[in-house]
Amino acid sequence: MELSPILPLKGFQGNSLFIKREDLLPFSFGGNKARKVGLFLSEIDAGDFDCVLTYGSGSSNHCRVVANACCIRKLECIIISPEDEYEDTFNSQMMEIFGARIIQTPLGQVSETIEKTLSDLVKAGRHPYFIAGGGHGNTGTKAYVQCYQEIKEYEREQGVFFDYIFLASGTGTTQAGLICGQLLAGDRRRIVGISIARKNPAGRDIIVDSVRSFMGERASDTMIQEGTVFVDDYTNGYGKGNDDVAKAIMRMIQEYGVPLDDVYTGKAFMGMQEYIKREQIANKNILFIHTGGMPLFFDFLRRQREKI
Ligand SMILES: *Cc1c(COP(=O)(O)O)cnc(C)c1O
Numbered sequence: 001m002e003l004s005p006i007l008p009l010k011g012f013q014g015n016s017l018f019i020k021r022e023d024l025l026p027f028s029f030g031g032n033k034a035r036k037v038g039l040f041l042s043e044i045d046a047g048d049f050d051c052v053l054t055y056g057s058g059s060s061n062h063c064r065v066v067a068n069a070c071c072i073r074k075l076e077c078i079i080i081s082p083e084d085e086y087e088d089t090f091n092s093q094m095m096e097i098f099g100a101r102i103i104q105t106p107l108g109q110v111s112e113t114i115e116k117t118l119s120d121l122v123k124a125g126r127h128p129y130f131i132a133g134g135g136h137g138n139t140g141t142k143a144y145v146q147c148y149q150e151i152k153e154y155e156r157e158q159g160v161f162f163d164y165i166f167l168a169s170g171t172g173t174t175q176a177g178l179i180c181g182q183l184l185a186g187d188r189r190r191i192v193g194i195s196i197a198r199k200n201p202a203g204r205d206i207i208v209d210s211v212r213s214f215m216g217e218r219a220s221d222t223m224i225q226e227g228t229v230f231v232d233d234y235t236n237g238y239g240k241g242n243d244d245v246a247k248a249i250m251r252m253i254q255e256y257g258v259p260l261d262d263v264y265t266g267k268a269f270m271g272m273q274e275y276i277k278r279e280q281i282a283n284k285n286i287l288f289i290h291t292g293g294m295p296l297f298f299d300f301l302r303r304q305r306e307k308i
Helices: 032-046 061-073 089-095 109-124 140-156 174-185 202-218 223-227 243-256 265-278 294-307
Strands: 008-012 015-021 053-054 075-083 103-104 128-130 164-169 190-195 229-231 287-291
Touching: 015 140, 032 128, 032 140, 032 174, 032 190, 053 061, 053 109, 053 243, 061 075, 061 089, 061 294, 075 109, 089 140, 089 294, 103 109, 103 128, 109 128, 140 174, 140 202, 164 174, 164 265, 174 202, 202 223, 202 229, 243 265, 243 294, 265 287
Parallel strands: 015 287, 053 075, 053 128, 075 103, 164 190, 164 287, 190 229
Antiparallel strands: 008 015
């Protein structure tokens, strides 16, 4: 069963563009974090846990989704957040509404604080479930292997083949899952991750490690290296307040009714447009994965108004 729809976007610069609307996944404003958290929740519900601990910034989609899921289950949700980056956003406001306990800590002390909070909980007789920031790890990867299988199902039904898949890459888990899906299926196509923050080679290495960890013996190092394309040209300066990103966001909502944001999907969309131009890609079928972040669209709108 497909969890999110794939829709064609008509009239797109010499290629056929399709978009997989992960932002429409039916839980807590959707997004790739909703898909990943779905799998973590199966583990939480099957176990004997009385609280969940995770990590993320004030604008984190991941933390919003986890906090919402915990709220429904009446499970305590503890979020470790780097204080240097803590800002008031619609996501942070929702984390508060969902009753999450937010522990702010300096960026350099995040892993220490996580370790200490976990061990304090255990000492107090609690049973915490830990989710790495952004849902990083094999469970998160698996969620996007399943997404890849949905894409294949769509291709079979519709008789199309996507030559390229583009997406916003952060911790790289989403991209790693798609790459694993591709390796398992033996398909030849390019999956292009547009980095939203990390630089090469470190950002790419993390994806390679995630793929290796998930695939084990099932894929050779050469296959993994060849399958991992990580574009880091649109990180610094391409975030909030960047005019090109704002233009891409405006175009998408005005021409297609699709909301993007200026932290993830807007950057990735603009990066994809640039990549298509630079590599002179024409007459291809291209799939853009809309990884979500709908509340961030409203933060973007609010900032646009403040600029005027
Ligand atoms: C977290 C996030 C990403 C990045 O996903 P990773 O799996 O961490 O690479 C992309 N887009 C949105 C909207 C996100 O919230």
